[in-house]
Every structure is written in C-alpha cells, then in structure tokens.
Amino acid sequence: MSSTPDPYASVTATARAIATGEATATRVVDAYLGRIRNLDRELGAFLAVNAEGARAGAAAVDRARAANEPLGPLAGVPIALKDNLVTRGLATTAGSKILAGWIPPYDGDAVTRLRAAGAIVLGKTNMDEFGMGSSTERSAYQKTRNPWDTSRVPGGSSGGSAAAVAAGLCAASLGTDTGGSIRQPAAMCGVVGMKPTYGRVSRYGVVAYASSLDQVGPLARSVEDAALLLSAIAGHDPRDATSIAAPVDAYAAALTGEVAGLRVGLPREYYGEGLDAEIRAALARTAEALRERGAEIVDVSLPHTAHALPAYYVIAPAEASSNLARYDGIRYGTRAPDAPDLLALYSKTRGAGFGPEVKRRIMLGTYALRAGYYDAYYKKAQQVRACISRDFADAWATVDVLLTPTTPAPAFRFGAKATPVDMYLGDIYTLACNLAGLPGLSVPCGLTAGGLPIGAQLLGRPLDEATLLRAGGVIEAAVGLGAQRPRAVS
Amino acid sequence: MTELAQLLVDWEAVIGLEVHVQLATASKAFSPSAVQFGAPPNSLTDPTVLGLPGALPVYNARALELALALGLATSSRIRMTSRFARKHYFYPDQPKNYQISQYDEPLCEHGVVDMFIGGELRRVELTRIHLEEDAGKNTHVGATSHVDLDRAGVPLVEVVTEPVMHTPEEAAEFVRALHGLVRWLGISEADMEKGQLRCDANVSVRRRGEDRLGTRTELKNINSFRFIQHAVEHEIARQLRLVESGGRVERETRLWDAVAGQSHTMRTKEEANDYRYFPDPDLPPLVVDPAQLDAIERGLPELPAARFRRYTRSGVGADEARTLVGERALADYMDAAIAAHGDEASAKFIGNWILTELLGALRAAERDVAASPLPPATLAALVRLVEDGTISGKIGKEVFEESFRTGEAPAAIVARRGVQQISNEAELGTIVERVVTANQRQADGYAGGNDKLFGFFVGQVMKETGGRANPVLTTALLKKRLGR
Known part of the structure; x- marks a missing residue:
C-alpha cells in the first residue's frame, strides 16, 4: 500500500498491508476518518463516528505488531456497524429517538468476535428506526444518500452500512436483515450483502426487531470480503438460545471460482409481473454466465411465494410489538418530562420517542396478538411460514441454489414510495428467505442504463453459506461491477 | 353459630x-x-x-x-x-x-x-x-x-x-x-x-x-x-x-x-x-x-404422604406422624433412628422420644434437627436401654439430657453413673422387705385402707435405690408384700 491507503482496498489487502508493515493501522483508520469527514456530510451514512476509539484501537494494533505479537485475521481493518448492534461505551440508537443518549454497558456477540479478530469499530451507521423500513428514510436522525445517485435512497434498513461500504468510507460493515435489510440496500448500493442462516450469527446484542427473523450479516465490496467477515462473526453463542452449534465452514476457502455441475434454480414466482425490465435482463445474463461456466439452470416453482409478504407483515409486527415494549423511559433512553402518572409517562415517552412507521407496526402487531385473534392472525401466519419453508425444502431436492433478483426495481428517489404498502412491496423477493431461516446473498450483477446497481440474489440450503459465496464469486467475476465506482464519490 | x-x-x-x-x-x-x-x-x-x-x-x-x-x-x-x-x-x-x-x-x-x-x-x-x-x-x-x-x-x-x-x-x-x-x-x-x-x-x-x-x-x-x-x-x-x-x-x-x-x-x-x-x-x-x-425420578426422596402412611402403619399416632413429616430433616432423623434401632415396631416409642425430648432440647439449644448434637443412632441406643429395662424412663430423660449436652454414649453414662434399673426380683424384693419392715406403722395404715400410703412406699423404695428401682416391678412387689 502506498502513502495514501486505497479506500477501496479489499479487507484481505488491508489486513495484509497492516500485518506486513506496509501500512499502519493508524494510517488506514486516519484515511477512512478523513474520507468520512469529507464525504459523509453529504451521504449521511454514519450516525456516530468512533474517531477516538478507532484511533486507540489502531494504535493498539500497531503496538502489537511492533512487539511481534500475533495479530487477528482482521487486525486493523476498520468496520462500520449498523446502529442496532450494541457496542460497549458507544451510543447505540437503532435509528430511534427513544434510545437517544443510551450508552450500552456491553458488546453484542458479533461485535465481540470482530474485536477479537482485531477489527476496528469505525462508527455506527444510519438505519430505518429499529430496522423498520426499506429506504433508511425512516431513521429518526437523518437521510442517507445513495452514493451512485444522491437523489436516491440507499435502500434499507441497513442503508447506512451499505452506503458506507459503497462510498469507501470503511473496509466493510455489518448490517442486520429481518426481511431483506442487508440484501436490498446491498443491491441498491452495488455491494455484496449476506444474510446468514438464522442462528448462524448470534443475536446477542442485536436490538431486536422481529426475533424469529433477525440475523446479522456482512456488507462488503467483494464476495471474498463478505466471506472473511462472516467467518469472523459466525459461530455458536450460548447466550442466544436460537444460536446453532454446528461448526463454521472456511468460507473464503470455498471460493474456488467453480460452478460446474451446480444446479441453479430460477423460481418462476420471482420473475413475474412488476419486475423491472433491466433487472430482468441482468438476471438473464447472470444465469447465462453461470450456465456457460458449467452450472445447470433449472426452472422451479415456490408456490407459496405470494403469501410471504402478508405472513411477514403479521409475524414481524407481532414480535416487534412485544420486543419494543421495553422502551418505556424508565431505565434507559429518553423519558418524556412532566408526566403526571405512570400511564402518562408511558404514553408520552412512547408517543414522542417512536416514529410513525414504528408506531404503525406496533399497532399492527398488537392487533394481531390480541386475545381471541391469535389463531386468525399470528398462528395462521406461522402456518403460511411453514408452507413457505416446505416450498424451499422441496426445491432443494432438485437444485442447490436459487437465483432471483434481490429487488424488483433499482434504488428509488427520496419520497417515491408514497404509502407503506408501496414500500413493503419492494421486499417481495427477500422476505421468504427470512421466513424460512435460509441464507441469502446479494451480489452486484450490473448497472442499469441510468447507472444504478442491480443485485442478484442467491438463496441456499440451511448452513450452506459456502455454496452461495462460491456461486456469488463466479457472478461477481462474470457480471459484477469490476472497477466501477459510485459517481458521487469518485 | x-x-x-x-x-x-x-x-x-x-x-x-x-x-x-x-x-x-x-x-x-x-x-x-x-x-x-x-x-x-x-x-x-x-x-x-x-x-x-x-x-x-x-x-x-x-x-x-x-x-x-x-x-x-x-x-x-x-x-x-x-x-x-x-x-x-x-x-x-x-x-x-x-x-x-x-x-x-x-x-x-x-x-x-x-x-x-x-x-x-x-x-x-x-x-x-x-x-x-x-x-x-x-x-x-x-x-x-x-x-x-x-x-x-x-x-x-x-x-x-x-x-x-x-x-x-x-x-x-x-x-x-x-x-x-x-x-x-x-x-x-x-x-x-x-x-x-x-x-x-x-x-x-x-x-x-x-x-x-x-x-x-x-x-x-x-x-x-x-x-x-x-x-x-x-x-x-x-x-x-x-x-x-x-x-x-x-x-x-x-x-x-x-x-x-x-x-x-x-x-x-x-x-x-x-x-x-x-x-x-x-x-x-x-x-x-x-x-x-x-x-430425577430415581433421585426423588420418599414423599411426606408416603412416609406419613408408613409411620401410622407402624403404630405412630396421626398427629405425631404429621409432625414428624412436617420437615424432611426431622423425618429423616426418625428414619435413621428406626434403622439404627432395628425394630419398626418401636417407631411409636422412638417418635415420642423425638417429639418430646429431642425437639425440646433442640429448641432450648436453638439448633436445627439436621445439626442435632445427638445423632439418631444414639437416640436409638437410649430408647433400647429404656425398652429393655436397663434404665427407667425417668433416668432415660436424665441420660438423654447428659448425652445431648456432652455427646457421651448413653450406655457409658449409665455405667458411669450406676443408674441401671434394678429389675431383679430377688434384689428388689429384699429392698421392699427392708422398707416395709422399717415402716411397720405405715404398712398397718395401708392395710387399714389408707391408699395414699402406697405412694409413700414407692417413694421409699426409690429413695433406697437412688431412683433405680423398676417402677412396675416395685409396684408389683409392694402390693404383694403389703397384702393388697
């Protein structure tokens, strides 16, 4: 690495440069901090920049290297974290006013693992409040702009993490994905985003939105970087009862560049009406590229796909209405002043602290769970969920992975989705993966004529992240963005 | 009403x-x-x-x-x-x-x-x-x-x-x-x-x-x-x-x-x-x-109700059995004492000793039954000494008190203090004879219908023997000697 570290350098290259002494962690961190200073005023990807902590962490890495101490695989690599990942001593708001000023006393599991691998926490990124949104417009704090076109949203809810990676404001980032919140912004910002199998990464220290759907995952500029990050954060955590005990595969080693014999399914329900023509064409090119490299392309059907959206919008709000009950202003976060009694304290605190989309979902969920209606809504939705899981299980009998668009359309302009349902419909290709608990990967597969990124989504068997990454690597090499950079920041 | x-x-x-x-x-x-x-x-x-x-x-x-x-x-x-x-x-x-x-x-x-x-x-x-x-x-x-x-x-x-x-x-x-x-x-x-x-x-x-x-x-x-x-x-x-x-x-x-x-x-x-x-x-x-x-099932103890039934079947009164099973440590003490004693038929007698003497002494000493200074086997041994007539119930209480306080075995206390009950008919008969002879006036009074004087004779025999006379045998011998 030369005197000015390349902000678009891969995680591997950055880690290697620091390990060999070609660069210092301090210089790498300072370079990103400088870039954030210059660019993030416009992009708005970060809610908080951990300048002091990042410099201290970098200095510690540099000292360790000078003392010839062993370095972790991500030593000195600056990572941005979605602001719903709990960080000890570093404000965590989940994009909500109700958590303003809360300084957590602990690190979540993924953060602990990243730190143990030597990574530097560069800052906390913007998001839709509590993860409820698909554009990051529902953040209580600020807009985040898409680095490819600043008049457009970055997607969401992990929009800050996706924009920061796309704009070269960090080496990579972590997001969370409840119904597409990693994959959709990754697609819209032209980066790689992976939602691992439910239970592969601990949810300990993830501000819960919908507990049965939430999962932490990486956003990165390459499939290899995503694989390295996933290796660092995956693994069993006894503090999360839904964590999976299975050993973690060597993801980076799985990137052989080979797809010969791989059976790739194209679920017809994902290529129906409403899919943008350019995205449809890009996916066709992607499938063709895989076929040319020896993959077998198979048409399949996932018949219950249409029911994923309504099921999701019962289950996720129901769980959210419960998970968000704790924000009452009693112990932490913001408390409404001058409440005459306890009930007023609750209603004023929550009335002022939550944004409209959060309130909408709390009300939806409260409605779905009320006495006498549980069977008609929540239970029914869980039955639909089981049908969706069965669809996928049936598909795995004939294919190894499924290839779909990540989004029906590229990044849209601010305010373009006028109604909540318009916004919800943007997630139709990503929701089913969460309902079934499967791993999903979004990889850039080209740009629209207008220069907006397009994402290809790969869905796989439970715990088969390795195959998704391997196929994703081939797509990246064949139809990825190569050296193209977002215009707004180049 | x-x-x-x-x-x-x-x-x-x-x-x-x-x-x-x-x-x-x-x-x-x-x-x-x-x-x-x-x-x-x-x-x-x-x-x-x-x-x-x-x-x-x-x-x-x-x-x-x-x-x-x-x-x-x-x-x-x-x-x-x-x-x-x-x-x-x-x-x-x-x-x-x-x-x-x-x-x-x-x-x-x-x-x-x-x-x-x-x-x-x-x-x-x-x-x-x-x-x-x-x-x-x-x-x-x-x-x-x-x-x-x-x-x-x-x-x-x-x-x-x-x-x-x-x-x-x-x-x-x-x-x-x-x-x-x-x-x-x-x-x-x-x-x-x-x-x-x-x-x-x-x-x-x-x-x-x-x-x-x-x-x-x-x-x-x-x-x-x-x-x-x-x-x-x-x-x-x-x-x-x-x-x-x-x-x-x-x-x-x-x-x-x-x-x-x-x-x-x-x-x-x-x-x-x-x-x-x-x-x-x-x-x-x-x-x-x-x-x-x-x-977990194999490790479950016998439950209070089952133990209550077992005790009452062995002749323990319902009230006593209920008290005994009111606390696991107490019931376990009872079981250990019965086991050390060796005869389930003595359960009622053992239970009485536990409920009166042991609980009283524990209360006075402000101790739990689990921390009793007098182990179940010792209580069983004491009960046996009373049952086989080696000592009287009254002496037994004294021996209990001393054993509870010092930890000395009841048999050792009995031997050291020489308080074995006199149950030998010949030996006790000699003493009865001596007492009656020495108190002829009272013997005449009793024979003349003054029943109260019987207690006087029992007292004299006890005095003579230092309380060691077997009370049942003493009564029998006195009645025989005094003529009614």
Missing part, C-alpha cells in the same frame, strides 16, 4: 389457588446474575435482567431440574416439549414489559398434592405447574418510586390447583402441604416472609347442589398461612353478604390488606389486561431429556 357458618348452610364456597414458588437456583431463570435475598438494590443484574436492548434469555438448566422434581413428586403429566410464552403488561418492576411464562403448553399438568385434613390425607388436584420468571420490586417513598430488580428474573414455578377446596382451612392446609413438599424436595426455601412462596386465591360461592361455578374474584397478596385463611374467609363472607342481599359478585382482582384485615378492588374485569400471549421467539421449545427425567 357464626354469621358465616349460618350462611354456609345454604351456600358453598369454591376455592382454587395459584401459588408462586421461587426455585432455589444459584443464578436467575434466564441469565447469569446471582439469586440472593436481601442483596443491595439492583446489585444482582445483567443486561438480560435489566431488559437492555439486545439482551437475550437462555433457560436455566438447574431450574428445569427442580421444576421436574416437583412435577414428578406431584405425579404430574410431564410435557416433554413445552413452550415459553410472553405475557405482556406494562409495569416498572418488569423491565421488558413482558414476563416470560408458559401459557398453552406448560411443563406439568394434572398433578396432585396430598394435604392433611385432621389426621387424614386429602388429595388436591392440580391444573398445571408452569415455569416463569419473577418480577422486581417497586417501593414508593413519598412522590418517588424506586425499582429494585434484584428479584427480577428469579426462576418461579406457578402451581395452579383445580377449584376443589371449600373452606379457608383447606386453602391454608394446601399451602402448608405445598410449602412442606417443596422444602422436602429441596427445590425452594419457600420462606413466605422473603416472598419465596406467594399465594393468590380464586374464590366464588354457589348455592349448595349447584354444579356451575359462581363468578370468582382473585385475591392477591396473601403471603402467610394465617393470612390465607383469614383473607379467604373474609372474601367468602363478603361474597355471601353480597348475594344474600340480592347483589352480584363482580369478576375482579382484589388486593388483601393484612394490616386492615380486608381486601379492596385492584382492578375490575373492564380494566383486565389483554396479556397478548404468544410463544417467545427468543426461546426454542423446552425439551425434556427422558434420561434426565428418569434420573
């Missing part, structure tokens, strides 16, 4: 109980904080107890073991896959604003608890026993409220009975029986003063002969055996006065005020919470390992 008794000629009360019992684990139900009574406020917390964003619950394996022991001891049907559910209501002593509990798939169903009514055992059917977590405590100081979360997250079982009790006494006895059982099993200290066992009562009344249950009220905060009886009695009377005067019982929750000796409305049916139960997505179904269940 009291007013209540009069009303109960035509009316019947129906009572069901919900008893919360804290499980004696080292750590909390869903997180690693310690469980301890009386620690400084908010010192036993962690992110999960505090309900911090991102914190998650994992169920305490030890708590499950303890709950399973109770399930087995109550002959409950154990659900091999049960489920945690969230019960929602807002209150500051509950940081998540929901309680993790069990709802439609509880760990245990259809169990029974045996309680004592008089000298009889009576069976009370349980609806269910489920797992949940305790809440913290709010205290109000003037206009300020304080929240202490030390108790938040302590593992609980909630034991719910069928509505099968009819008198306040039965309600109190049930709680006594459950209290005894959980202490017997060692799964809870169940100290009601520390809130480790807490009781709510559902009470309704109906005309005798009616099958349908009346509208019930739920009484909360009745936290001593005495209060249970008092509060239930009070509530039955309140309801009967209402219905007798043409009123109607309203479905409501009432709070018992032990100081005032009355209850008041806490919330009405209209104000009742919709708890919005749903399966807790943070917790996978709770699966019981059959091998573990077998191991």
Whole structure:
C-alpha cells in the first residue's frame, strides 16, 4: 500500500498491508476518518463516528505488531456497524429517538468476535428506526444518500452500512436483515450483502426487531470480503438460545471460482409481473454466465411465494410489538418530562420517542396478538411460514441454489414510495428467505442504463453459506461491477 | 353459630389457588446474575435482567431440574416439549414489559398434592405447574418510586390447583402441604416472609347442589398461612353478604390488606389486561431429556404422604406422624433412628422420644434437627436401654439430657453413673422387705385402707435405690408384700 491507503482496498489487502508493515493501522483508520469527514456530510451514512476509539484501537494494533505479537485475521481493518448492534461505551440508537443518549454497558456477540479478530469499530451507521423500513428514510436522525445517485435512497434498513461500504468510507460493515435489510440496500448500493442462516450469527446484542427473523450479516465490496467477515462473526453463542452449534465452514476457502455441475434454480414466482425490465435482463445474463461456466439452470416453482409478504407483515409486527415494549423511559433512553402518572409517562415517552412507521407496526402487531385473534392472525401466519419453508425444502431436492433478483426495481428517489404498502412491496423477493431461516446473498450483477446497481440474489440450503459465496464469486467475476465506482464519490 | 357458618348452610364456597414458588437456583431463570435475598438494590443484574436492548434469555438448566422434581413428586403429566410464552403488561418492576411464562403448553399438568385434613390425607388436584420468571420490586417513598430488580428474573414455578377446596382451612392446609413438599424436595426455601412462596386465591360461592361455578374474584397478596385463611374467609363472607342481599359478585382482582384485615378492588374485569400471549421467539421449545427425567425420578426422596402412611402403619399416632413429616430433616432423623434401632415396631416409642425430648432440647439449644448434637443412632441406643429395662424412663430423660449436652454414649453414662434399673426380683424384693419392715406403722395404715400410703412406699423404695428401682416391678412387689 502506498502513502495514501486505497479506500477501496479489499479487507484481505488491508489486513495484509497492516500485518506486513506496509501500512499502519493508524494510517488506514486516519484515511477512512478523513474520507468520512469529507464525504459523509453529504451521504449521511454514519450516525456516530468512533474517531477516538478507532484511533486507540489502531494504535493498539500497531503496538502489537511492533512487539511481534500475533495479530487477528482482521487486525486493523476498520468496520462500520449498523446502529442496532450494541457496542460497549458507544451510543447505540437503532435509528430511534427513544434510545437517544443510551450508552450500552456491553458488546453484542458479533461485535465481540470482530474485536477479537482485531477489527476496528469505525462508527455506527444510519438505519430505518429499529430496522423498520426499506429506504433508511425512516431513521429518526437523518437521510442517507445513495452514493451512485444522491437523489436516491440507499435502500434499507441497513442503508447506512451499505452506503458506507459503497462510498469507501470503511473496509466493510455489518448490517442486520429481518426481511431483506442487508440484501436490498446491498443491491441498491452495488455491494455484496449476506444474510446468514438464522442462528448462524448470534443475536446477542442485536436490538431486536422481529426475533424469529433477525440475523446479522456482512456488507462488503467483494464476495471474498463478505466471506472473511462472516467467518469472523459466525459461530455458536450460548447466550442466544436460537444460536446453532454446528461448526463454521472456511468460507473464503470455498471460493474456488467453480460452478460446474451446480444446479441453479430460477423460481418462476420471482420473475413475474412488476419486475423491472433491466433487472430482468441482468438476471438473464447472470444465469447465462453461470450456465456457460458449467452450472445447470433449472426452472422451479415456490408456490407459496405470494403469501410471504402478508405472513411477514403479521409475524414481524407481532414480535416487534412485544420486543419494543421495553422502551418505556424508565431505565434507559429518553423519558418524556412532566408526566403526571405512570400511564402518562408511558404514553408520552412512547408517543414522542417512536416514529410513525414504528408506531404503525406496533399497532399492527398488537392487533394481531390480541386475545381471541391469535389463531386468525399470528398462528395462521406461522402456518403460511411453514408452507413457505416446505416450498424451499422441496426445491432443494432438485437444485442447490436459487437465483432471483434481490429487488424488483433499482434504488428509488427520496419520497417515491408514497404509502407503506408501496414500500413493503419492494421486499417481495427477500422476505421468504427470512421466513424460512435460509441464507441469502446479494451480489452486484450490473448497472442499469441510468447507472444504478442491480443485485442478484442467491438463496441456499440451511448452513450452506459456502455454496452461495462460491456461486456469488463466479457472478461477481462474470457480471459484477469490476472497477466501477459510485459517481458521487469518485 | 357464626354469621358465616349460618350462611354456609345454604351456600358453598369454591376455592382454587395459584401459588408462586421461587426455585432455589444459584443464578436467575434466564441469565447469569446471582439469586440472593436481601442483596443491595439492583446489585444482582445483567443486561438480560435489566431488559437492555439486545439482551437475550437462555433457560436455566438447574431450574428445569427442580421444576421436574416437583412435577414428578406431584405425579404430574410431564410435557416433554413445552413452550415459553410472553405475557405482556406494562409495569416498572418488569423491565421488558413482558414476563416470560408458559401459557398453552406448560411443563406439568394434572398433578396432585396430598394435604392433611385432621389426621387424614386429602388429595388436591392440580391444573398445571408452569415455569416463569419473577418480577422486581417497586417501593414508593413519598412522590418517588424506586425499582429494585434484584428479584427480577428469579426462576418461579406457578402451581395452579383445580377449584376443589371449600373452606379457608383447606386453602391454608394446601399451602402448608405445598410449602412442606417443596422444602422436602429441596427445590425452594419457600420462606413466605422473603416472598419465596406467594399465594393468590380464586374464590366464588354457589348455592349448595349447584354444579356451575359462581363468578370468582382473585385475591392477591396473601403471603402467610394465617393470612390465607383469614383473607379467604373474609372474601367468602363478603361474597355471601353480597348475594344474600340480592347483589352480584363482580369478576375482579382484589388486593388483601393484612394490616386492615380486608381486601379492596385492584382492578375490575373492564380494566383486565389483554396479556397478548404468544410463544417467545427468543426461546426454542423446552425439551425434556427422558434420561434426565428418569434420573430425577430415581433421585426423588420418599414423599411426606408416603412416609406419613408408613409411620401410622407402624403404630405412630396421626398427629405425631404429621409432625414428624412436617420437615424432611426431622423425618429423616426418625428414619435413621428406626434403622439404627432395628425394630419398626418401636417407631411409636422412638417418635415420642423425638417429639418430646429431642425437639425440646433442640429448641432450648436453638439448633436445627439436621445439626442435632445427638445423632439418631444414639437416640436409638437410649430408647433400647429404656425398652429393655436397663434404665427407667425417668433416668432415660436424665441420660438423654447428659448425652445431648456432652455427646457421651448413653450406655457409658449409665455405667458411669450406676443408674441401671434394678429389675431383679430377688434384689428388689429384699429392698421392699427392708422398707416395709422399717415402716411397720405405715404398712398397718395401708392395710387399714389408707391408699395414699402406697405412694409413700414407692417413694421409699426409690429413695433406697437412688431412683433405680423398676417402677412396675416395685409396684408389683409392694402390693404383694403389703397384702393388697
């Protein structure tokens, strides 16, 4: 690495440069901090920049290297974290006013693992409040702009993490994905985003939105970087009862560049009406590229796909209405002043602290769970969920992975989705993966004529992240963005 | 006849109980904080107890073991896959604003608890026993409220009975029986003063002969055996006065005020919470390992009711047997003493020694039976010395007292003090002869009909022998010598 570290350098290259002494962690961190200073005023990807902590962490890495101490695989690599990942001593708001000023006393599991691998926490990124949104417009704090076109949203809810990676404001980032919140912004910002199998990464220290759907995952500029990050954060955590005990595969080693014999399914329900023509064409090119490299392309059907959206919008709000009950202003976060009694304290605190989309979902969920209606809504939705899981299980009998668009359309302009349902419909290709608990990967597969990124989504068997990454690597090499950079920041 | 008794000629009360019992684990139900009574406020917390964003619950394996022991001891049907559910209501002593509990798939169903009514055992059917977590405590100081979360997250079982009790006494006895059982099993200290066992009562009344249950009220905060009886009695009377005067019982929750000796409305049916139960997505179904269940079953002690039956079969009186099984350590002492003695037929005699001499001495020394300085085998040895006539019962008490104090073996004390009972007919006959000869005037008086003088002779023989004369033999020999 030369005197000015390349902000678009891969995680591997950055880690290697620091390990060999070609660069210092301090210089790498300072370079990103400088870039954030210059660019993030416009992009708005970060809610908080951990300048002091990042410099201290970098200095510690540099000292360790000078003392010839062993370095972790991500030593000195600056990572941005979605602001719903709990960080000890570093404000965590989940994009909500109700958590303003809360300084957590602990690190979540993924953060602990990243730190143990030597990574530097560069800052906390913007998001839709509590993860409820698909554009990051529902953040209580600020807009985040898409680095490819600043008049457009970055997607969401992990929009800050996706924009920061796309704009070269960090080496990579972590997001969370409840119904597409990693994959959709990754697609819209032209980066790689992976939602691992439910239970592969601990949810300990993830501000819960919908507990049965939430999962932490990486956003990165390459499939290899995503694989390295996933290796660092995956693994069993006894503090999360839904964590999976299975050993973690060597993801980076799985990137052989080979797809010969791989059976790739194209679920017809994902290529129906409403899919943008350019995205449809890009996916066709992607499938063709895989076929040319020896993959077998198979048409399949996932018949219950249409029911994923309504099921999701019962289950996720129901769980959210419960998970968000704790924000009452009693112990932490913001408390409404001058409440005459306890009930007023609750209603004023929550009335002022939550944004409209959060309130909408709390009300939806409260409605779905009320006495006498549980069977008609929540239970029914869980039955639909089981049908969706069965669809996928049936598909795995004939294919190894499924290839779909990540989004029906590229990044849209601010305010373009006028109604909540318009916004919800943007997630139709990503929701089913969460309902079934499967791993999903979004990889850039080209740009629209207008220069907006397009994402290809790969869905796989439970715990088969390795195959998704391997196929994703081939797509990246064949139809990825190569050296193209977002215009707004180049 | 009291007013209540009069009303109960035509009316019947129906009572069901919900008893919360804290499980004696080292750590909390869903997180690693310690469980301890009386620690400084908010010192036993962690992110999960505090309900911090991102914190998650994992169920305490030890708590499950303890709950399973109770399930087995109550002959409950154990659900091999049960489920945690969230019960929602807002209150500051509950940081998540929901309680993790069990709802439609509880760990245990259809169990029974045996309680004592008089000298009889009576069976009370349980609806269910489920797992949940305790809440913290709010205290109000003037206009300020304080929240202490030390108790938040302590593992609980909630034991719910069928509505099968009819008198306040039965309600109190049930709680006594459950209290005894959980202490017997060692799964809870169940100290009601520390809130480790807490009781709510559902009470309704109906005309005798009616099958349908009346509208019930739920009484909360009745936290001593005495209060249970008092509060239930009070509530039955309140309801009967209402219905007798043409009123109607309203479905409501009432709070018992032990100081005032009355209850008041806490919330009405209209104000009742919709708890919005749903399966807790943070917790996978709770699966019981059959091998573990077998191991717990094998490790269960003989239960109080079974031991009560065994003692009464051996001739121990019902009252005595009930006292003996009132505490596991006491009953274990009894069993050890019987075993050391070797003859089950002596159980009644051994029991009497335990209940009178041992408990008295322990009380005076302020010691628990488990820490008795006089081991069961020693008591058994002492009992044998009395039974075989080596010493009299009276001397036995002296020997007991000395052995309890010094730890010396009873036989050694008897030998050292030379207090063996004189049961040899020839030897005692010589002494009787001497006493009668020396007191001829009194002998004549007795022969002349003055019965009181018989005691004089017994006293003289005892004096002569230093109290060692076998009293039965002494009486027989004196009667023979004195002529009637």
